[in-house]
Amino acid sequence: MSTPSPTALVTGAGNGIGRALALRLGRAGRPVALVDRDAAALAAVAAEMSGPCCQVVADVCAADAAARTRETVEAQLGPVGILVNNAGIAPKLNGKGAGLLQTTDAMWDEVMAVNLRAMFRFTREFVPPMQARGWGRIVNVSSLGGRTRSLIAGPGYMASKAAVLGLTRSIASEFAADGITANSVAPGRIGGRLEEATDARINQQYLAAIPVGRFGQADEVAALIEYLTGEHSGFITGAVFDINGGFFMA
Numbered sequence: 001m002s003t004p005s006p007t008a009l010v011t012g013a014g015n016g017i018g019r020a021l022a023l024r025l026g027r028a029g030r031p032v033a034l035v036d037r038d039a040a041a042l043a044a045v046a047a048e049m050s051g052p053c054c055q056v057v058a059d060v061c062a063a064d065a066a067a068r069t070r071e072t073v074e075a076q077l078g079p080v081g082i083l084v085n086n087a088g089i090a091p092k093l094n095g096k097g098a099g100l101l102q103t104t105d106a107m108w109d110e111v112m113a114v115n116l117r118a119m120f121r122f123t124r125e126f127v128p129p130m131q132a133r134g135w136g137r138i139v140n141v142s143s144l145g146g147r148t149r150s151l152i153a154g155p156g157y158m159a160s161k162a163a164v165l166g167l168t169r170s171i172a173s174e175f176a177a178d179g180i181t182a183n184s185v186a187p188g189r190i191g192g193r194l195e196e197a198t199d200a201r202i203n204q205q206y207l208a209a210i211p212v213g214r215f216g217q218a219d220e221v222a223a224l225i226e227y228l229t230g231e232h233s234g235f236i237t238g239a240v241f242d243i244n245g246g247f248f249m250a
């Protein structure tokens with residue numbers, strides 16, 4: 001079988017896990033499409049990339065974001081074979097997720113739109129070219145908060161990240177026969193912007209509950225995702241990968 005070298009697309013590539021993954025995939029020789037709503041962050045990552053890449057400044061929630069992204073990326077880097085739906089938000093109120101009684105309809109809708117609906121739309125847009133190629137890799141970034149109780153996440157975040165697992169299993173079931181795999185990655189506490197946005201006391205509580213005794217690093221999550229997007233992961237589909245330092249063991 002010939003080795004495919006498809007273009008990879010990473011949403012939320014401007015920071016954190018998405019940035020680390022884009023750099024990794026680039027180092028591995030993949031052309032990478034970087035998607036983020038933060039133009040400055042995206043340009044900084046593009047400047048660090050070692051291979052071919054293109055930048056798409058887009059809010060993944062916009063109704064036309066997926067179609068516009070596909071048009072731009074296909075024109076510059078060809079069809080996408082690897083889709084990583086990573087962009088996500090974890091809104092905080094006073095350093096932790098708002099409780100159910102404080103969650104407004106607007107807060108609920110926003111977190112669902114970014115963390116779940118955009119993932120559905122991007123997948124719907126990018127599956128057909130993967131079907132045509134008979135090969136595809138989709139990784140959807142969920143969260144520890146979608147797997148079990150959370151010390152910081154609110155109801156919208158937890159519901160959206162749990163729904164990511166169901167959506168991913170649905171994608172995996174429907175397109176396995178087309179050579180497309182779909183898996184979820186569920187990170188626990190990863191150092192970076194989400195950590196900084198969290199109340200210091202809660203971060204301390206978290207640290208104390210992590211058996212390996214530290215927060216994870218964005219590049220550790222990126223390395224796992226890189227494996228799931230590669231040639232050797234074709235027998236893994238519909239799975240959830242916990243990466244949380246032992247905080248939650250399924």
Ligand SMILES: NC(=O)c1ccc[n+]([C@@H]2O[C@H](COP(=O)([O-])OP(=O)(O)OC[C@H]3O[C@@H](n4cnc5c(N)ncnc54)[C@H](O)[C@@H]3O)[C@@H](O)[C@H]2O)c1
Nearest residue numbers: 012014015016017036037059060086087088143187189190
């Ligand atoms: N960091 C953690 O501890 C942690 C834990 C569990 C899950 N996660 C998940 O991992 C993913 C990445 O998180 P991170 O920590 O790297 O976050 P981050 O905030 O460092 O980076 C996220 C990137 O996504 C972009 N983004 C957000 N909303 C967007 C939108 N509507 N359109 C386009 N771009 C958008 C941001 O601009 C940012 O560049 C998220 O889905 C998050 O929920 C993170």
